[in-house]
Amino acid sequence: MSACFKSSQYLKKFEKWQIFFAMSKRKRPKRYPTDLNARKWNLIRALLPAALPGGRPRQVNLRKVINAIFYIARSGCAWRLLPMDYFPPHQTVYGYFRRWTKDGTWERIHDTLRADVRRKAGRHKHPTAGSIDSQSVKTTALADIKGYDTAKCIQGRKRHILVDTLGLIMVTAANVPEREGAKLILQSLTGSCKKIRRIWVDGGYNGKAFTAWVAECFRIIRAVVLRPQGTSGFKLLPRRWVVERTFAWLYRYRR
Numbered sequence: 182m183s184a185c186f187k188s189s190q191y192l193k194k195f196e197k198w199q200i201f202f203a204m205s206k207r208k209r210p211k212r213y214p215t216d217l218n219a220r221k222w223n224l225i226r227a228l229l230p231a232a233l234p235g236g237r238p239r240q241v242n243l244r245k246v247i248n249a250i251f252y253i254a255r256s257g258c259a260w261r262l263l264p265m266d267y268f269p270p271h272q273t274v275y276g277y278f279r280r281w282t283k284d285g286t287w288e289r290i291h292d293t294l295r296a297d298v299r300r301k302a303g304r305h306k307h308p309t310a311g312s313i314d315s316q317s318v319k320t321t322a323l324a325d326i327k328g329y330d331t332a333k334c335i336q337g338r339k340r341h342i343l344v345d346t347l348g349l350i351m352v353t354a355a356n357v358p359e360r361e362g363a364k365l366i367l368q369s370l371t372g373s374c375k376k377i378r379r380i381w382v383d384g385g386y387n388g389k390a391f392t393a394w395v396a397e398c399f400r401i402i403r404a405v406v407l408r409p410q411g412t413s414g415f416k417l418l419p420r421r422w423v424v425e426r427t428f429a430w431l432y433r434y435r436r
Contacts, residue, residue, distance in 0.1 A: 257435025359385035
């Protein structure tokens, strides 16, 4: 009897171990590094527009749509190359992306998150100073808007950005010379940038006419930060290093 009792105990332990190994080998759900976790998704979900009235009820998972758009931005793949076994159809993802671009959803999300970051850093939600700079980047042969930067010998696009003192992007412009790009940026300032009173720029944005135009139209002080004469190699410049760091962040994304 004792031998039978011990054998039944061993059998139960063996069955428990079998169940444990089966559960441990169960395939975990696939996740990409660009996927939003629950905390980040809760921040964005409240800023997304509601479903359009009428028609069939919305069935698509908006969290998966956002994850697909972030996957595209980071990997740089074509819309048709989205993994079909994980994301919604590429037509659906692109449709939401275009709709949110046109109705200002992306801009609203960006401005809200930037204001939250500034508050957590102990700053006012509206910045009072910023930095403008440009960067020439190569593009593929299929790009519709591109040019040639003779100074840097790069065929592609020239993008201009205005960032606050934390390096958070406020406005962007593209494919134009320095002073023209700065004009586009300043002319497109929104309410979140209404307190801007000083901007730091490099020598490409210099010029008396441009300085007078900025002071007259926007009451903004333009301060030029030049590279010290006689220096070679990398040089950390005050104020301008913030916008250079932002360009480094953008360079990680292929779109």
